[in-house]
Amino acid sequence: MNKEMSETLVRTGPGTPMGNLMRRYWVPVLQSSEIAEPDGPQVRVQILGEKLLAFRDTSGCAGLINEFCSHRGVSLYFGRNEEGGIRCAYHGLKFDLSGQCVDVPSAPQVCSRMSIKAYPCIERGGIVWAYMGPADKKPAPPEVEWCNLPPSHVYVSRRLQECNYLQAMEGGIDTSHVSYVHRYEVDIDPMHQGTKANDYIKADGNVIFDIEKTPFGLTLFGRRNGEPDSYYWRVTQWLFPWFTLIPPFGDHALGGHVWVPIDEYHCWAWSINFHPNKSLSAEERRDMERGKGIHVEYEPGTFRPKANKDNDYLIDRVAQKDKRAYSGVFGFSMQDASLQESMGPIQDHEAERLLPTDKAIVMARRMLHEAALGLEQGIEPLALDASAQRVRAAGVLLERSANPTDWAKEHLADGINQSVYSV
Ligand code: FES
Ligand SMILES: [Fe+2]
Numbered sequence: 262m263n264k265e266m267s268e269t270l271v272r273t274g275p276g277t278p279m280g281n282l283m284r285r286y287w288v289p290v291l292q293s294s295e296i297a298e299p300d301g302p303q304v305r306v307q308i309l310g311e312k313l314l315a316f317r318d319t320s321g322c323a324g325l326i327n328e329f330c331s332h333r334g335v336s337l338y339f340g341r342n343e344e345g346g347i348r349c350a351y352h353g354l355k356f357d358l359s360g361q362c363v364d365v366p367s368a369p370q371v372c373s374r375m376s377i378k379a380y381p382c383i384e385r386g387g388i389v390w391a392y393m394g395p396a397d398k399k400p401a402p403p404e405v406e407w408c409n410l411p412p413s414h415v416y417v418s419r420r421l422q423e424c425n426y427l428q429a430m431e432g433g434i435d436t437s438h439v440s441y442v443h444r445y446e447v448d449i450d451p452m453h454q455g456t457k458a459n460d461y462i463k464a465d466g467n468v469i470f471d472i473e474k475t476p477f478g479l480t481l482f483g484r485r486n487g488e489p490d491s492y493y494w495r496v497t498q499w500l501f502p503w504f505t506l507i508p509p510f511g512d513h514a515l516g517g518h519v520w521v522p523i524d525e526y527h528c529w530a531w532s533i534n535f536h537p538n539k540s541l542s543a544e545e546r547r548d549m550e551r552g553k554g555i556h557v558e559y560e561p562g563t564f565r566p567k568a569n570k571d572n573d574y575l576i577d578r579v580a581q582k583d584k585r586a587y588s589g590v591f592g593f594s595m596q597d598a599s600l601q602e603s604m605g606p607i608q609d610h611e612a613e614r615l616l617p618t619d620k621a622i623v624m625a626r627r628m629l630h631e632a633a634l635g636l637e638q639g640i641e642p643l644a645l646d647a648s649a650q651r652v653r654a655a656g657v658l659l660e661r662s663a664n665p666t667d668w669a670k671e672h673l674a675d676g677i678n679q680s681v682y683s684v
Pocket of ligand 1: 330331332333334335349350351352353354
């Protein structure tokens with residue numbers, strides 16, 4: 262990828278083309294449970310290069326405001342969350358959910374001039390989402406399947422990843438790596454083990470992709486050998502601009518991610534598991550809380566994984582030799598994150614030499630680039646229609662002569678009302 266394109270894609274701060282583009286979609290900010298109580302402690306969170314403060318006000322509504330007081334720039338993290346807003350601890354200015362200044366004790370007459378930036382919020386799938394774009398362009402709330410399921414059916418976690426969002430998200434789009442870095446983990450992980458999918462993925466490391474452009478983004482059809490008379494197809498979606506869905510493994514919970522820039526060098530990797538038609542079992546929930554599957558264990562009191570770049574992700578060379586962990590790192594997410602962070606905080610895209618399996622990544626980059634530059638020219642971006650997000654990943658054995666796109670048209674259109682296709 263050339264320098265101009267790379268620079269456009271990786272910079273997402275205020276006023277950048279990519280930043281403007283991303284601000285046209287609802288952005289996951291933090292888990293609802295992090296600000297569980299009305300008038301409970303406010304939480305600092307950085308998104309798209311902006312330092313913000315999330316809180317739940319007296320009425321129970323979630324809000325996202327600028328972290329800093331308009332008076333002399335004190336962090337409102339140290340303020341008081343009470344009686345419908347946050348009061349700055351320094352001289353008592355008070356701000357409500359909409360960022361409006363509602364009290365200047367020393368000079369009430371200037372109140373209307375002291376407001377701060379605020380973004381409207383909604384809650385879906387246990388996540389507080391904010392809309393950070395122009396007020397008159399706010400899209401409908403996301404309809405990605407897990408957003409609208411009952412809380413009992415969904416488990417959500419967020420993890421700090423110490424690299425640019427693009428190289429992290431590209432791991433979510435590229436399913437060809439599963440045959441390598443996750444090769445041994447799939448057999449021991451409670452949320453993947455015991456499925457035919459594992460056998461096919463391990464037996465055929467040479468996945469061939471068909472990729473289809475769709476109203477929501479891309480559908481990837483990854484072909485591996487199945488039984489002697491069939492192919493095993495893994496159907497994955499990338500939902501513009503930052504959602505990825507994971508093809509299912511047997512009867513285990515379905516999964517997906519969202520990749521949200523914090524700044525140029527960090528991103529939030531959201532990991533979601535869900536059952537469309539039933540609750541997650543107590544055992545599944547316990548495994549997820551323990552950091553199994555696509556979730557991780559954290560450094561206490563943080564969203565930084567316990568296995569991180571300062572300890573070489575707890576690499577175990579014996580486990581690597583013994584074929585228990587392909588790279589020596591344990592856990593799907595840390596296997597991916599360790600490799601993605603090893604590229605450097607921003608991958609040197611000019612130096613890369615892409616392969617045929619990178620076709621989907623190339624298409625995704627082009628779509629993001631085109632949309633970001635298009636928006637500068639006043640062209641409305643794609644995938645603003647939330648109803649197009651009602652899709653589901655699948656894994657299926659099809660006769661060798663079958664066309665997977667025809668199969669998908671029949672079985673995956675409005676996927677969330679169909680059966681789960683999984684082997
Ligand atoms: S700095 Fe916040 S009230 Fe003075
Ligand atoms: Fe992965």
